[in-house]
Structure formats: structure tokens, C-alpha cells
Amino acid sequence: MTDPAHSPPEGKALLQTRGVRxxxxxxxxxxxxxxxMQSPQVVGLIGPNGAGKSSLLAAIxxxxxxxxxxxxxxxxxxxxxxxxxxxxxxxxxxxxxxxVFDGLTVFENLVVAGAGxxxxxxxxxxxxxxxxxxxxxxxxxASALLDEFDLWPIADHYGRELSGGQRRLVExxxxxxxxxxxxxxxxxxxxxxxxxxxxIGEHCRRICSAGIGVLIVEHSMDVVRSICDRVLVxxxxxxxxxxxxxxxxxxxxxxxxxxx
Amino acid sequence: MSYYLSTxxxxxxxxxxxxxxxxxxxxxxxxxNFAFIIFQAAGAYTAAAVxxxxxxxxxxxxxxxxxAQLPFPVPLLxxxxxxxxxSAVVGLLTLRRLRRxxxxxxxxxxxxxxxxxxxxDVNLFNGSNGLAxxxxxxxxxxxxLGQAGWQWAYAGFVAVICIGVALLSRRLGGSGWQRALRAxxxxxxxxxxxxxxxxxxxxxxxxxxxxxxxxSGGLLVMFISAWSPGAWQYSETFAVLTGIILGGVSNDWGxxxxxxxxxxxxxxxxxxxxxxxxxxxxxxxxxxxxxxMWLLVLFFRPSGIWPERRRRVLSRLRARAGAGxx
Numbered sequence: 001m002t003d004p005a006h007s008p009p010e011g012k013a014l015l016q017t018r019g020v021r022x023x024x025x026x027x028x029x030x031x032x033x034x035x036x037m038q039s040p041q042v043v044g045l046i047g048p049n050g051a052g053k054s055s056l057l058a059a060i061x062x063x064x065x066x067x068x069x070x071x072x073x074x075x076x077x078x079x080x081x082x083x084x085x086x087x088x089x090x091x092x093x094x095x096x097x098x099x100v101f102d103g104l105t106v107f108e109n110l111v112v113a114g115a116g117x118x119x120x121x122x123x124x125x126x127x128x129x130x131x132x133x134x135x136x137x138x139x140x141x142a143s144a145l146l147d148e149f150d151l152w153p154i155a156d157h158y159g160r161e162l163s164g165g166q167r168r169l170v171e172x173x174x175x176x177x178x179x180x181x182x183x184x185x186x187x188x189x190x191x192x193x194x195x196x197x198x199x200i201g202e203h204c205r206r207i208c209s210a211g212i213g214v215l216i217v218e219h220s221m222d223v224v225r226s227i228c229d230r231v232l233v234x235x236x237x238x239x240x241x242x243x244x245x246x247x248x249x250x251x252x253x254x255x256x257x258x259x260x
Numbered sequence: 261m262s263y264y265l266s267t268x269x270x271x272x273x274x275x276x277x278x279x280x281x282x283x284x285x286x287x288x289x290x291x292x293n294f295a296f297i298i299f300q301a302a303g304a305y306t307a308a309a310v311x312x313x314x315x316x317x318x319x320x321x322x323x324x325x326x327x328a329q330l331p332f333p334v335p336l337l338x339x340x341x342x343x344x345x346x347s348a349v350v351g352l353l354t355l356r357r358l359r360r361x362x363x364x365x366x367x368x369x370x371x372x373x374x375x376x377x378x379x380x381d382v383n384l385f386n387g388s389n390g391l392a393x394x395x396x397x398x399x400x401x402x403x404x405l406g407q408a409g410w411q412w413a414y415a416g417f418v419a420v421i422c423i424g425v426a427l428l429s430r431r432l433g434g435s436g437w438q439r440a441l442r443a444x445x446x447x448x449x450x451x452x453x454x455x456x457x458x459x460x461x462x463x464x465x466x467x468x469x470x471x472x473x474x475x476s477g478g479l480l481v482m483f484i485s486a487w488s489p490g491a492w493q494y495s496e497t498f499a500v501l502t503g504i505i506l507g508g509v510s511n512d513w514g515x516x517x518x519x520x521x522x523x524x525x526x527x528x529x530x531x532x533x534x535x536x537x538x539x540x541x542x543x544x545x546x547x548x549x550x551x552x553m554w555l556l557v558l559f560f561r562p563s564g565i566w567p568e569r570r571r572r573v574l575s576r577l578r579a580r581a582g583a584g585x586x
Contacts, residue, residue, distance in 0.1 A: 062452075062453075082452070083449075083452045084455050085455075087454055095449070095450065095453075099450035100447075101442070101446040101450070103442055103445065103446050104442060104443060104446065105570065105571060105572075105573070107571075107574075108439055111436075111439070112436070112439050112443045112451075112454070112456075113454045113455075116455055117455050117456060119436035119440075120436050120439070120440035120456050120457075121436075121437060124436065124437065125431070125436065125437035125438070126432070131435070131436070134436065135436065138436075152574070155573060155574045156570065156573065156574045158570070159446070174454065178455060
């Protein structure tokens with residue numbers, strides 16, 4: 001498993017959002033969401049369709065503009081930070097529709113993430129300073145992840161040749177190439193065969209045990225129950241409950257949110 | 261015949277480096293640069309203007325800016341710089357905020373507008389008549405070798421620059437930068453979520469392509485001695501693009517083959533054919549042929565004659581891992 005690049009500063013939450021609001025035109029998708037992840041955990045984000053879960057993930061990842069509120073990663077304010085800079089600070093994510101690079105092989109999908117912005121710089125490409133070392137390092141990390149995720153048989157396959165489940169695995173493995181501090185997974189089990197759902201769940205637990213926080217949007221209560229340390233419930237753009245799965249699931253507010 | 265072959269050789273070299281440049285922008289980065297020809301034109305005009313000297317005396321019959329008489333090969337460097345500067349301006353306007361389909365439309369409009377503006381403004385580069393009497397470089401060489409010898413020498417010079425562009429394309433094509441460009445081409449949002457900076461990389465490849473395009477324009481105008489809006493209509497970009505798509509996007513050898521087929525066999529060979537129908541019919545048919553060829557390739561072999569090769573690592577890495585006792 002990949003080790004995280006940085007240790008969290010003492011006393012600082014891994015992730016904290018305070019009153020985050022996201023608006024799309026006149027629609028307020030996230031209406032003042034505040035969440036905190038103190039230590040690396042697997043945290044489930046559940047709620048009915050339209051609750052604002054994916055929008056909150058997009059606000060944390062930098063894909064959705066934040067109208068107001070703040071997002072802190074390891075105590076650092078990243079509210080106005082561009083997505084690529086958030087990634088360089090250890091905040092990685094997957095997308096609701098698996099975003100594998102179709103014209104790159106699986107191996108390239110991993111290496112392009114592992115080589116990072118230094119490996120992707122024009123200066124390195126032209127001058128060659130450290131180019132070989134960067135490539136070798138990224139290749140060996142990719143090899144280790146191909147082993148771990150059992151992706152060797154498809155290492156030379158293009159992204160467009162993969163099944164839905166394979167795309168999910170590649171997407172998660174690709175994030176790990178960047179040695180994340182926090183991983184945001186947006187419905188990683190959608191369209192995935194049952195045996196791969198179990199594998200992705202196992203990977204989530206192993207990622208967490210390596211010191212990486214995981215915030216996962218998921219609709220399957222079985223999956224949430226089996227892999228999450230803690231569950232956040234969203235409805236109408238707000239976080240309405242927070243706790244262990246068994247406690248949250250019997251809460252009246254949650255039942256009301258799902259039945260509303 | 262020797263004159264003709266050396267002329268075709270120069271044209272091919274110029275078209276090939278232009279095609280490699282456009283392939284970097286379109287094939288690697290997915291930038292639908294339908295305005296490519298204006299960067300070549302920028303290079304051609306500036307190389308001409310800084311070779312001609314002031315627009316007085318012998319050049320009083322034409323009007324242009326930048327009149328200077330710089331020694332060869334400085335005009336080529338100025339041409340490359342002009343291509344880079346114009347591409348930076350166009351790139352800042354188009355690449356940062358527009359989606360790819362809108363980019364294509366804007367590039368097309370920019371190409372048409374640029375051509376119309378240059379044709380209408382007589383004081384810029386002599387309007388629709390264009391610039392003429394651009395001095396051929398190394399006139400002393402022409403005196404000793406004769407015109408045919410000079411043409412072959414110039415073709416050799418173009419070939420050397422072409423090899424330089426090929427080596428640059430090869431170096432960049434095997435780099436992490438190019439891989440990141442291809443990733444951003446496939447999914448920009450996912451690429452930025454991995455820490456890559458697609459707008460910056462796209463701007464870089466756009467300017468590199470612009471510099472090469474400007475250089476190719478400079479090389480061409482110093483050979484043919486004249487340049488006017490008729491030489492750089494937006495449709496010229498489609499001919500370059502057809503060569504890339506026919507040969508194989510993102511494959512330098514494929515682009516070479518496609519460019520040879522389109523620019524030499526389709527565009528040059530018909531000039532050998534006897535005149536049929538009304539004047540200009542064969543030229544028109546060449547464009548019809550290029551359009552039909554594009555459609556046929558897209559229907560029957562969308563990856564081209566020599567597709568982009570798959571970068572296989574499985575056997576290499578397994579062997580290495582096996583040797584290391586994995």
C-alpha cells in the first residue's frame with residue numbers, strides 16, 4: 001500500500017468544511033454543509049438523490065465553485081485553490097462516471113499520475129533533468145499497484161477497452177499513485193459486478209489502514225455498513241446526521257429524509 | 261524536371277514540419293486548430309518584411325510594416341518568433357475557457373477574419389496583392405550553383421530543419437509531458453484532479469506548434485519569393501489535417517506518409533495532368549478528392565494508415581520484475 005506523503009499537523013483535522021454552499025444558477029445544491037474528519041477513516045456520505053453529496057465532493061475537490069464557506073485540508077485553507085493544486089496537497093478524487101483516460105493504457109494511466117507535475121513539465125521533457133529517475137520511480141510504483149489491484153493482465157489495455165469495474169479499480173489505483181492524504185470516492189460501486197464491489201470495498205479498508213482518509217459517496221447500505229467507520233447523512237444540501245452506521249440508520253431524521 | 265522535383269521537395273518539407281506541428285496540437289492535445297494556417301502566414305509575412313528592406317525605392321510598389329533587410333537566417337528566426345507570438349495571443353483568447361467544439365468554431369472564424377483583415381489593409385502587408393520580390397537567401401550560392409543547384413541546396417536546408425523538428429517531436433513525444441497532454445485531451449477535469457495543469461500544457465504545445473508553423477512559413481516565402489492572402493485560406497489547414505488523419509494521428513511516421521499522399525500525390529501530381537474542362541476544374545477536383553479522402557478514412561480506418569502505436573510495457577516490466585525476483 002502507498003504511504004501518505006505528509007503527516008497531518010498536530011491537532012489539525014484532516015478535512016474540515018464550514019458552512020459550504022454551492023449554487024448552480026438559482027439552485028442551491030449544498031446549503032451550508034459542515035463536516036470534519038479528524039483522522040484517517042472511511043467516512044460514508046449518504047442521502048437521497050439530489051441531497052447534494054456529489055456537489056459537496058466537487059466543492060471539496062475544487063470542481064464546483066464555492067459560493068460561501070471554507071474548506072480546510074490539514075488546517076490549510078484550500079477554498080479558492082485550483083483543483084490541480086489541491087491534488088498536489090494530497091487531495092485526490094474519483095468521479096461518478098469513471099474517468100479513466102481512454103487513449104492511454106492502464107499502465108500509462110497510473111504513470112501519468114505518479115510522475116506528477118514535475119514529470120509532466122515541459123522543462124523536464126526538453127532538458128531531461130531527472131526525467132529518467134522520475135519515470136523509473138513512477139514505473140515501479142505503478143508496478144506495485146498493478147500487483148496490489150491485480151491489474152497486470154490489463155496493463156497494456158487502453159482505457160476504452162476496460163469494463164466498468166476495471167475502470168473503477170484503475171481510477172482508484174491511479175489516485176494512490178499520488179500518495180494522497182485524503183481520497184474522495186463518488187459512487188465507486190456504480191455499474192460494478194458484485195465480486196468487484198467486494199474487492200473495491202476491501203481496497204477502501206486497506207487504503208484507510210495505510211493512513212489515508214476516505215470519504216465515499218455510496219447508495220448501497222450494505223457497502224456502507226461493511227466498510228465505513230462513520231456515516232454522514234445529507235438531505236436538501238445539509239448534513240443532518242453524523243455517527244456510526246447502526247446509530248444513524250435508525251435516526252428519525254434519516255428515515256424522514258429518505259421518505260420525503 | 262529537376263526544378264520541379266526540387267520545388268516539390270521544398271514544399272513537402274515545409275508541409276511535413278507544419279503537419280508535425282499541427283499533430284502536436286491536435287493529435288497530442290486535442291486542440292482543433294482550424295486556424296493553423298495563420299501562424300504559417302504570420303511567419304511568412306514577417307520573414308518577407310524583414311528581408312525586403314524598406315518599402316521605398318525598388319519596393320515602392322508595395323506597402324508593408326517592419327521593413328528591414330536582415331541577413332539570412334535571421335528572418336527565419338523572426339518568422340518563428342512571429343508564429344509563437346501570434347499563437348500566444350490566439351491561445352489566450354481561445355484555449356482557457358472555451359470547450360473544444362466552441363474552440364473549433366472560433367479557430368475557423370479567426371482564420372477567416374485574419375485573412376480578410378490582411379487582404380483589406382493595404383498598409384499592413386500590401387493587402388490582397390501580397391508581398392513580392394522577396395530576395396532569395398544566399399544569392400552568392402545561386403550564382404555559383406545555378407538556379408537548379410540553389411533549389412536543391414535549399415531543399416537540403418529545409419530537410420535539415422525538418423529533421424530537427426522530427427527530433428524535437430520524437431523527444432517530446434516520448435515524454436511525461438506528452439503523456440499528460442494526452443490524458444488532458446481525454447479528460448481535462450480528471451487530469452486536473454490528479455495535479456496536472458491542462459491549460460498551461462495546452463498553451464505550451466500551442467505555442468510550440470505556432471513557432472514551427474511560423475518557421476515553415478518563413479522557409480516557404482524565402483523560396484517562392486512571394487506571399488499573399490490567396491496562399492493561406494482556411495482550407496489550407498484542412499489539407500494539412502487530412503494528411504494527419506489519413507496517415508495516423510499522433511504517429512510521426514504516419515503523419516509523414518499522410519502528408520506525402522495528400523500534399524505531393526493529391527495536390528502536386530494533378531498539375532501534370534492535361535487540362536480538362538474549364539480552367540481551375542482540376543484544382544477544384546483536388547479539394548473534392550481531399551474531402552472524400554477524409555470521409556473515407558473516418559468511415560473505414562479512423563485511426564489512419566499507420567495508427568498511434570500502443571505503448572506496451574507488460575512484457576518489459578514482467579521481465580524486469582522477474583529478474584529482480586518479484
